[in-house]
Amino acid sequence: MRLQLQSNITKPDNFYNHLIDMQRDLSEEEVQMMNAKLILLLSNHIGEEEVLFEAMDLAKP
Amino acid sequence: MLNTYDYPEFDYQQSAEQQSGELKRHPVVIIGAGPIGLTAALECAAQGIPTVVLDDNNTVSIGSRAVCYAKRPLEIWDRLGVASPMVEKGISWQVGKVFFKEKLAYQFDLLPEQGHKMPAMINLQQYYLEEYMVNECERQELIDLRWKHKLLSISQNDDIATLVIETPDGVFNMEAQWVIACDGANSDTRKMLDGDFSGQFFQDRFLIADVVMKNDFPTERWFWFDPVFHKNQSALLHKQSDDVWRIDFQLGWDADPEEAKKPENVIPLLKQMLGDDCEFELEWVSVYQFACRRMDKFRYGRVLFAGDSAHQVSPFGARGANTGVQDIDNLGWKLKLNLQGKAPIELLDSYSEERVFAADDNLMNSTRSTDFITPKSKSSRVFRDAVLQLAEKHEFARPLVNSGRLSTPTPYLQSSLNTEDEDSFSNCMAPGTNCADAPITISGHSSWLLNHLGGQFKLLIINEDAAHSVEQGGVKADTLKLGADFEDPEGLVSQRYDGDQGAVYLIRPDQHVAARWRKFDEAKIKAAIAKACCQH
Structure with missing residues (x-):
């Protein structure tokens, strides 16, 4: 399996809005913690090392 | 401070060769009578090689130091006939608990596979281990243990090494066909040979204490991340024999090691950890900082490096002494075949090849544990804490918790000594793997x-x-x-x-x-x- 780079989220605006809303009232520290947990949860859901490493490479500045 | 252990004092004796001034050539001289040097002497004796062991001191390890001994080194010591008193005196354990702040984040069970003679892990103060090995060395005619013998310098040609030794009676020379340097992380032998020893230093300090107390704590390994009694740091509690408990506190880089180990500073810390009504006595305290590094190769001419002199790891995972013993396991038979003229010097290079490979595996594991226990950046700290918070409720995060991956042998799967499989076999016991017991x-x-x-x-x-x-x-x-x-x-x-x-x-x-x-x-x-x- 390769990293999915085609749109895969049925309601993109919904998803994006939910993500931003969740963090609206959080402090900088809380945001960081939430993001870290989110990465860990989603990474475990994906599971495949190859896909995860590919995503990390793509995200790298 | 209390003493549950009487440190033996071994007698210095002037050797016949120093007395007579005769220059003797020995097959093997071992530098350092710590756990690895003593194992090397027993291994050589088992192979029929006479050895001289030189140590600049005349007693065993002060304080508990190395604590955990894993199954594979116990199997090696069993082959050498010294495992029984260790297993008898040691504490076998298999449950480890990891706490984050005041909560239990994760618990593991070593769940050793049944049908092996040796336990998965024992805890035993290093001084007992050394004492048992010294006793066995003294019984062996092929081993000549010499206390208060300090190596001053070493020179070598293709065939022999010449050692300049200082004793209370002065200075004399010895020759050796092979030298095994087991003189620890600060190895003088390594410095004398300009050995390359590089890697990563960690900017952190740890306080380790042996505490005597009688209580009903279970025989488990307890590890705390960011505990309430020691904020922002980590702590470890481990049971040893004689009601001696080993406690490690992470101190941070700014701590003054001399101040930190004063009883008036250690005791309040222990009280916060153990509770006010717990009665305990302090037996030994030390502060250390560590590095993860190794020599570029473990053979320098006629000198073979083993244990901490060759590679140093963080203490998380009990990979120091445990790997050193496996170095000797690898080395003994190769020395024997070379001394008998049945194998070329290349076989000693395979010692370096196989044990460098194992050292790299240990270094990788211990560096990963260190990165988890003492995160190096703000963001790695956030990830670490996120893992610990998630681990409390969700199984998936628990394997990510790394409070030390306990020492297991590294199979030499790529070794040049292996003959590749031509028949089809299941993966276990592939060439290069250590034999499973049954x-x-x-x-x-x-x-x-x-x-x-x-x-x-x-x-x-x-x-x-x-x-x-x-x-x-x-x-x-x-x-x-x-x-x-x-x-x-x-x-x-x-x-x-x-x-x-x-x-x-x-x-x-x-x-x-x-x-x-x-x-x-x-x-x-x-x-x-x-x-x-x-x-x-």
């Missing part, structure tokens, strides 16, 4: 497989009729045959060695698989022995 019976008596392997090459024959001992270039491999030499009442030998369809294993003297086949074939076995001994 219960067996011999003439109706219970025994263990590992007690009948090792010391010399062996052919382990399972469900194959044609078999006999094989000799190649002066190296003999005797057979250990299922049905003829031993029985496999629980079927575990056959299972662990994938032997149902017949199997012939060539086992090295250090109980590692050199080669394996489904059928006995003398020519192939000879070629495999030659390869494992670098004979051309």
